Amino acid sequence: MAEPQYVPSLISYNSDYLIDSLCSQMSHLDLYPQVPQVLNGILIFFDYATVSPLLNDTIDSVFQSMDYFSSTKQVELFMSILLNISFILSKSDDLPSIDEDKGDKTRILPIELLQKASQFLLYKRSVVISAMEVIRLNLITCSKHYPSRFLTTINDFWPHFKRKVEMKDSLVTIKVMEIIQFVCKEAGQFMTTRITSDVIPFFLKNVTAPPSSSHNNDIQMQQYISIIRCLKTVLQSIPLENKHVDTFSQKLLFLLNTNQKNLEIHSIGMEIYHQLIKMDPDMMWLLFHQMKGSKFIPTSSQLPTVQVHKRSHSVE
Numbered sequence: 001m002a003e004p005q006y007v008p009s010l011i012s013y014n015s016d017y018l019i020d021s022l023c024s025q026m027s028h029l030d031l032y033p034q035v036p037q038v039l040n041g042i043l044i045f046f047d048y049a050t051v052s053p054l055l056n057d058t059i060d061s062v063f064q065s066m067d068y069f070s071s072t073k074q075v076e077l078f079m080s081i082l083l084n085i086s087f088i089l090s091k092s093d094d095l096p097s098i099d100e101d102k103g104d105k106t107r108i109l110p111i112e113l114l115q116k117a118s119q120f121l122l123y124k125r126s127v128v129i130s131a132m133e134v135i136r137l138n139l140i141t142c143s144k145h146y147p148s149r150f151l152t153t154i155n156d157f158w159p160h161f162k163r164k165v166e167m168k169d170s171l172v173t174i175k176v177m178e179i180i181q182f183v184c185k186e187a188g189q190f191m192t193t194r195i196t197s198d199v200i201p202f203f204l205k206n207v208t209a210p211p212s213s214s215h216n217n218d219i220q221m222q223q224y225i226s227i228i229r230c231l232k233t234v235l236q237s238i239p240l241e242n243k244h245v246d247t248f249s250q251k252l253l254f255l256l257n258t259n260q261k262n263l264e265i266h267s268i269g270m271e272i273y274h275q276l277i278k279m280d281p282d283m284m285w286l287l288f289h290q291m292k293g294s295k296f297i298p299t300s301s302q303l304p305t306v307q308v309h310k311r312s313h314s315v316e
Helices: 004-013 015-028 035-043 048-068 072-090 109-118 125-145 147-164 170-198 200-206 219-237 242-251 263-279 281-290
Strands: none
Touching: 035 048, 035 072, 048 072, 048 109, 072 109, 072 125, 109 125, 109 147, 125 147, 125 170, 147 170, 170 200, 170 219, 200 219, 200 242, 219 263, 242 263
């Protein structure tokens, strides 16, 4: 019997046989219902160099099974396999390059995984959360290894993804905000129309006073912080119309509230207003002119005072 410390080496050494055998059995899940679970379990022992010759067949087997089997439990398991494969790809520096000028037909697995996951964004909650993580990881991998395909990939998956922006689920919202943040940082002005039409209305509706809880481990607070953090990134990444700058500057004054006890919310709020000032100094000057002489002294000694000067009308 193999010693426990030798099990990973034993599995890795026999990876080609194990994965090939499991993939062949994926076509007969009625006879081998535990195969996806076994495949998912052994993938954690592999890196890209070990399984790269087998990934195409593995992914094809999983894709085919996802199209054929529709029970929530089965789809959850298949999505977790895609998630493990996504982790393997995200950790690799040796993904194959492509030469599009020469009509290179090399498969771009991160894009395939992302596209497949996007098809399941209207599924059950547990599947959606895993699918979001598959999308996030493969967007990062695509940006790093296949930058020439990054914008077209966003363009293809956005129609599926934008439907989740308004979903009333805290964990899903947090995942959505993480993806929007990354896409805005990487794609910049390319996202202007999409963010303006699909995301800004969500911010205007949902960025209100923070939850009463001041604990960052509260799920509602995590959701709130993820939303305002995403808003900050959006403001830093894309140009907004003046009407939106004006609306946000008026709407978000509560972020400077003297009674705000959450340090992270206060810090993000300050960064948001500094960015709004950069975007439209004159409009922000008018806003602060109406508040001249106001002094925001936080209750916590760890927070900086916000001073609106009578002469310079600047925020410190």
